[in-house]
Amino acid sequence: MNTKTNAQQGIPELLAFTAAGAEAVDRLHRQLEESADEAKILDVAYTMMDTPVGTLLLAATERGLLRVAFEVEGLDKVLDELGRKFSPRILRSPKRLDVAAFEIDEYFVRRRTSFDLALDFSLTSGFRQTVQRFLPQIAYGTTESYKHVAALVGNPKAIRAVGSACATNPLPIVVPCHRVLRTNGELGGYLGGLAMKAALLKLEGAA
Amino acid sequence: MDMKVPFERVVADHSMTVLRVCRAVVGTHDAEDAWSETFLAAMRTYPELPDSTNVEAWLVTIAHRKAIDIIRKQKRIDSSMAMVPDRSMTVTSPSYTNHELWNALQLLPDKQRQAVAYHYLGGLPYLEVAQILGGTPDASRRAAADGIRNLRKTFKDMQIEGASQ
Numbered sequence: 001m002n003t004k005t006n007a008q009q010g011i012p013e014l015l016a017f018t019a020a021g022a023e024a025v026d027r028l029h030r031q032l033e034e035s036a037d038e039a040k041i042l043d044v045a046y047t048m049m050d051t052p053v054g055t056l057l058l059a060a061t062e063r064g065l066l067r068v069a070f071e072v073e074g075l076d077k078v079l080d081e082l083g084r085k086f087s088p089r090i091l092r093s094p095k096r097l098d099v100a101a102f103e104i105d106e107y108f109v110r111r112r113t114s115f116d117l118a119l120d121f122s123l124t125s126g127f128r129q130t131v132q133r134f135l136p137q138i139a140y141g142t143t144e145s146y147k148h149v150a151a152l153v154g155n156p157k158a159i160r161a162v163g164s165a166c167a168t169n170p171l172p173i174v175v176p177c178h179r180v181l182r183t184n185g186e187l188g189g190y191l192g193g194l195a196m197k198a199a200l201l202k203l204e205g206a207a
Numbered sequence: 208m209d210m211k212v213p214f215e216r217v218v219a220d221h222s223m224t225v226l227r228v229c230r231a232v233v234g235t236h237d238a239e240d241a242w243s244e245t246f247l248a249a250m251r252t253y254p255e256l257p258d259s260t261n262v263e264a265w266l267v268t269i270a271h272r273k274a275i276d277i278i279r280k281q282k283r284i285d286s287s288m289a290m291v292p293d294r295s296m297t298v299t300s301p302s303y304t305n306h307e308l309w310n311a312l313q314l315l316p317d318k319q320r321q322a323v324a325y326h327y328l329g330g331l332p333y334l335e336v337a338q339i340l341g342g343t344p345d346a347s348r349r350a351a352a353d354g355i356r357n358l359r360k361t362f363k364d365m366q367i368e369g370a371s372q
Contacts, residue, residue: 025222028239032218032246041251046215083213089250090213 033093043087045096046079051108053192053199056173058097058104059090064118065100067170070192086122104173110203113140115174123170127158131165138179141204145183167191173200210258214250221263222246224329225270231324232274234313237281244273267329271321271339278317311361319354326351 036042044066046059057075059067059082066086069078083090094101099117106112114136121129134153138144144152150162166177167189178200182188190197222242229241249269256265312320318340325336326347333344333351340347 021223021226024239025226028222028226028242028246029218031243032250035243035247036250039247039251041247044213079213079215083211088211088214088254091215091218091250 033091033095036091037093041089042091042093043089044082045091045093047092047094047097047101048075049101049104051104053196056104058100060096060100061120061122064120065171065174066120066122068172068174070172070196072193073191107173117174119171124168127155127161128165128168131162132169132175135175135177138176141206143179143181143206146180146188147183149180163188214253217262218246221266224263225266227328228267228270228324229274230309231312231328232321233277235309237277241270241273241277245270248273263329264331264335267325267331268339271325308362311358314361315354315357318350319357322347322350323354
């Protein structure tokens with residue numbers, strides 16, 4: 001706003017930019033993604049992808065996939081949180097997410113039943129992380145109860161804690177917290193909403 | 208530290224401004240290098256930037272430092288050549304609007320060109336322009352005013368044409 005005011009008081013033509021300017025900025029952005037990555041200062045790269053269940057945000061560090069987020073979480077809000085909790089050195093840079101996006105595409109067309117991706121669990125810790133690291137062992141198309149998962153990770157009384165580990169899973173779909181249900185078969189909860197959880201289970205033929 | 212927005216938003220919000228400033232200060236030919244070096248340097252130190260910082264002024268200050276490096280390099284190359292090339296000859300690519308105006312900007316003395324760029328294109332108040340260029344805010348104001356006056360002189364024909372439309 002200040003910029004406009006100042007420039008309009010000066011020579012307005014100085015501000016006149018054609019589409020060539022926007023094009024240059026796109027090209028420069030791509031160069032910045034590459035040079036930041038090379039300089040090891042691209043702490044978080046992210047991209048958006050379209051899936052049958054809506055837009056997903058994928059974010060990764062150099063070590064692996066850091067976050068998968070659903071549209072209902074508010075994608076801008078998720079990026080803000082990553083900036084605060086992890087690092088603000090974040091750029092939209094699809095290249096680092098190519099393999100993850102490819103595997104998630106395959107999952108949604110039922111050509112993939114498990115993921116072969118490096119995961120970065122930096123956003124969680126302690127018992128929650130223990131549970132989240134365990135979840136990929138629940139096979140595609142099957143479900144487990146919160147109670148049984150608690151027993152499987154060696155803490156049978158921690159049923160509620162298993163619930164909160166699932167509810168705060170930073171890597172939904174890839175870490176299949178949607179495969180964990182209540183003992184009575186009710187869905188329990190889900191970060192992406194219960195309809196999302198039901199849709200994923202249906203896709204896998206588990207519901 | 209807590210309130211810092213993702214760097215992607217910094218790039219999105221300020222990349223055009225920084226590109227304009229770079230073009231004004233170093234010319235079209237080297238502007239993209241200056242832009243790249245500015246944002247790479249900014250991203251490197253972004254996590255340590257105090258929350259209260261005016262991000263645009265911070266970026267323009269970095270752009271100024273990178274531009275000075277490039278101008279020094281240009282001058283070394285110019286002086287190493289037998290003939291001093293016409294500066295406007297270096298403004299070849301890419302085709303933005305108002306080439307003549309941008310070329311005229313390139314012909315201004317350094318201080319005037321920088322004052323015009325940082326105040327009129329970078330949006331900095333003269334107090335901050337003075338912090339970048341040295342000297343008093345009044346001196347920066349005069350340099351910018353002289354720069355605009357010279358631009359208008361160089362560019363009179365187009366101004367008249369523009370005004371009659």
